[in-house]
Amino acid sequence: MIRKKETVRLFAKDITGDLVKDRQEVTINWRAGQLVLDEPSFNGGKDIGPDPFTTVLSGLVGCTLTTLRMYIKRKAWDITDIHCSVNLLQRTEPFETSIFRTISFGQSVTDEQKERLLWIARNCPVAKLLQGDIKIDTHLSDDAAVPAGTGNYPPSDEESTHVTKNYALQL
Numbered sequence: 001m002i003r004k005k006e007t008v009r010l011f012a013k014d015i016t017g018d019l020v021k022d023r024q025e026v027t028i029n030w031r032a033g034q035l036v037l038d039e040p041s042f043n044g045g046k047d048i049g050p051d052p053f054t055t056v057l058s059g060l061v062g063c064t065l066t067t068l069r070m071y072i073k074r075k076a077w078d079i080t081d082i083h084c085s086v087n088l089l090q091r092t093e094p095f096e097t098s099i100f101r102t103i104s105f106g107q108s109v110t111d112e113q114k115e116r117l118l119w120i121a122r123n124c125p126v127a128k129l130l131q132g133d134i135k136i137d138t139h140l141s142d143d144a145a146v147p148a149g150t151g152n153y154p155p156s157d158e159e160s161t162h163v164t165k166n167y168a169l170q171l
Contacts, residue, residue, distance in 0.1 A: 014148045025049065056130075057086045057099070063126035064103065071120045077113060081106025099130065 016029045017037075024045035028035040037052060039045030050058060061084045072079045082105055089098045103121055121127070139151030 016144075053088060057088060060099065060101065060124075060126045060130065061086055063124045064101065064121050067124035068103070068117060068120055071117070079105050079107050079109060079113075101127075 011031070013031065017026050018029075019026050024039045024043070025048060026037040028037060036049035037055060038047055038049040039051050040047045043051070045051070064084045065082055068082055072082075082103065084101065084103050086099060086101045089100065090096070091098075101121070103117070105117075109117065137149050139149065140153040141151030
C-alpha cells in the first residue's frame with residue numbers, strides 16, 4: 001500500500017506460481033495457502049479454478065465490498081447487504097480495457113449515503129491500483145528463489161538496479 005510520499009512493498013513474501021507438465025493449471029502460493037488458476041475448457045484448461053482475468057476482477061470485487069463494509073461500519077449505518085457485479089470489455093485497436101462495476105444495497109440508502117459510498121468504491125485500493133500508472137518490470141532467472149524483480153536476464157540498467165536494490169532492502 002502506498003502512503004503519502006512513501007513507497008513500500010505490499011507483501012513481505014512474494015506471491016509465486018508454478019506450471020507443471022502439460023497442464024494449464026497454475027498453482028499460486030501466497031502468504032498462508034495456495035490457489036489454483038485454470039483456463040476454461042475452450043482455452044485448453046479444465047476450468048477447475050478461476051482464470052487470470054477472473055482473478056483480477058475478483059480482487060476488485062473483494063476490495064470494493066470490504067472497503068465499503070469498513071466504511072459503513074465506521075459510520076454505523078444500517079446497511080448489511082452489499083452486492084457488486086463486474087465485467088470487462090477489451091478493444092483491440094487501439095488496445096483499451098474497460099471494467100464495468102455496479103454496486104447495489106439490500107437496504108434503503110439515502111442520496112447522501114449513495115454519493116459517499118460511490119466515492120469510497122471508486123477509491124478502494126484495488127480500483128486505484130487498476131486505474132493508476134502500472135509498470136511491470138520482468139526479468140528471467142536461472143534460480144526460482146530470487147525475489148520478484150531480480151534475475152540474471154536482461155542485463156540490468158542503472159535505473160532498474162536502483163529500484164531492485166531498494167526492493168531487496170525491504171526483505
